[in-house]
Amino acid sequence: MKKELIVAAGQSAPRGAYSPAVKLELGGASLLFVTGQLALDPEGRAVAPFDAATQTEYIFGLLRKILAEAGMTLADVVRAQTYLTDMADYEKFTTVRDRYFGEVRPASTLLEVKGLAHRGCCVEIELTALKPNQAS
Numbered sequence: 419m420k421k422e423l424i425v426a427a428g429q430s431a432p433r434g435a436y437s438p439a440v441k442l443e444l445g446g447a448s449l450l451f452v453t454g455q456l457a458l459d460p461e462g463r464a465v466a467p468f469d470a471a472t473q474t475e476y477i478f479g480l481l482r483k484i485l486a487e488a489g490m491t492l493a494d495v496v497r498a499q500t501y502l503t504d505m506a507d508y509e510k511f512t513t514v515r516d517r518y519f520g521e522v523r524p525a526s527t528l529l530e531v532k533g534l535a536h537r538g539c540c541v542e543i544e545l546t547a548l549k550p551n552q553a554s
Contacts, residue, residue, distance in 0.1 A: 424488045429480060438453050450490060452485075452545040457477050470502065474543075494548060500515075
């Protein structure tokens, strides 16, 4: 099993001892674990503080870059976990999310939390993706 760190260009540096994403080569498939992403610019500042729709849009842009760096797309996502700081933002979040996932949407969990790791952030999304490897 091969383990690879994945970091997308322009992504803000991790604020702790963790990897933004880890890709595992499991013989016939690649499995990608993407750490929860916040709407932080490259300098680590919250993008559109407390604006769930704008933050969700920004996060999906980051997720697409991370997936691309791993040779994957949103179509390869099998599980998504989302954390909102206010369930009143549910409709704003889902309106954006639903534009990004196709007909076969990933298994998903959405939780309301008291707060996130950075002030001004109100949405966090983490993903798991699986892609069969190309036959040689």
